[in-house]
Amino acid sequence: MTGEVAVIGAGMHPWGKWGRSFVEYGTKAARAALTDAGLDWPDIASVVGANTVRCGYPGQVAGATFARALGWQGARVTSVYAACASGARAIDTARAQILSGMVDTVLVVGADAAPKGFFAPSGGDRPDDPDWLRFRVLGATNPAYFALWARRRMALCGDTPEDFAAVKVKNAAAGAANRHARYRSPVTAEEVAASPVVADPLRLLDICATSDGAAALVLSSVDFARRHGVADPVRIRAVSSVAPVYPRTALDLPDIATDSAPDALVPDGFRPSIARAAYEEAGIGPEDLSLAEVYDLSTALELEWYEDLGLCAAGEGAKLLREGATALGGRIPVNPSGGLASFGEAVPAQAIAQVCELAQQLRGRAGDRQVAGARVGITANQGLFGHGSSVIAVR
Incomplete structure (x- = not known):
């Protein structure tokens, strides 16, 4: 086993078709996760954002976008894209930062404002897509x-x-x-x-829709979670x-x-x-x-x-x-x-x-x-x- 990290906060923005910016959804999910963790935004040492390629440049630098929306406070910023696995890759990136000893706390955020109807390729003709x-x-x-x-x-x-x-x-x-x-x-x-x-x-x-929505996690080292008062945290193994x-x-x-x-x-x-x-x-x-x-x-x-x-x-x-x-x-x-x-x-x-x-x-x-x-x-x-x-x- 490579080691475990703790999940000390989880937050979501309700999913639907809200017609607003993905930044708003992600920021609300992030704040909910921070509240759930009992931490303030300045307590976060790193932000990993899962990218959304359909939401322009801010969506392609999601980590920085959410850090800016929450208020620049010097945290490390990372943005990750892996299609439908983007959120899991963001979690894995956060886990690697924690297990390496680089940081003790990471905020992971993913949010989207999806177009109406079935997903189509973004960015015009893309014969390599x-x-x-x-x-x-x-x-x-x-x-x-x-x-x-x-x-x-x-x-x-x-x-x-x-x-x-x-x-x-x-x-x-x-x-x-x-x-x-x-x-x-x-x-x-x-x-x-x-x-x-x-x-x-x-x-x-039988088929799922496309939606607006957001989810966020606060991950930490297991030692940090226990010092923070979580004696038996949920752990990503x-x-x-x-x-x-x-x-x-x-x-x-x-x-x-x-x-x-x-x-x-x-x-x-x-x-x-x-x-x-x-x-x-x-x-x-x-x-x-x-x-x-x-x-x-x-x-x-x-x-x-x-x-x-x-x-x-x-x-x-x-x-x-x-x-x-x-x-x-x-x-x-x-x-x-x-x-x-x-x-x-x-x-x-x-x-x-x-x-x-x-x-x-x-x-x-x-x-x-x-x-x-x-x-x-x-x-x-x-x-x-x-x-x-x-x-x-x-x-």
Whole structure:
């Protein structure tokens, strides 16, 4: 193990479509995290911002942007971009600073003001951008991409549209109890089935929205946390951000979607390798988990994560769901926050928000969403161009 850092503060700005600057969202989340930690802004030695490329130059230097908004006070400033894994990379950067002895306290912030509709490549024509190629060459927007995965699961695993709908029903029930979620109403399977088809077999309620929102964490050394009066802090034990490994056949393909190439092309699978690296670093296995927060861009992709995290055997994700194991009160609740189904995507914030949920669960502060006896949690997501992440937190 490389060492642990403490999570002493967690804060969020509610997600939605607010029509204001990402700086406002991130600053409010940061102040909430500082209050939760019992620290003042001058107590922070370093700020790591997760970048948002859709919000102009301030979004691409997010660390400095948030430090300026909070008031320059001499803290170190770092900005990180790794697509949908940006928040986890920001956490890992903060962890490295703490474990190196460089600083004792770091504020990690991610925030976004997302455009309406499905994400499109930013910055005009970009033929070196896999998103741009996928949109222009294949005509495959994100929902079409998700639908291909859903069809693959139906063909290989026997999943059904009813299974996909059940994921949405489960996550909406959890999100209804989360005050930071954008969508806070329970959903029935009938409502999912009645929503418009976006990309067959996925319907509107099978796919996550794009959102404005923010999340922030205050991380510290374990010694600092204890000196600060937190005798048994939540601790980050592992952060995985491994890149995929492809055989020559995959490398010869157009670089359109190789970050999500089928497992047949990827030795041991990309997403399983993300989780495996986290488990190895943390010295635990799937059997030790109390809960998981995963990247449910679509309902079908959540089922894929069950298998990738080792919660069940390959092809048995839907079976695990049908047994009720991944619901609140089940053996291994998945997305007790409500997931992206209830929040939508705010790209730089979402991996941080996942860790905020782990922190609240492991502290026993999740209210009606509380996982009884939660002691170990994992997060997982993947992003464009081979960016993936997994964080393990323990108490």
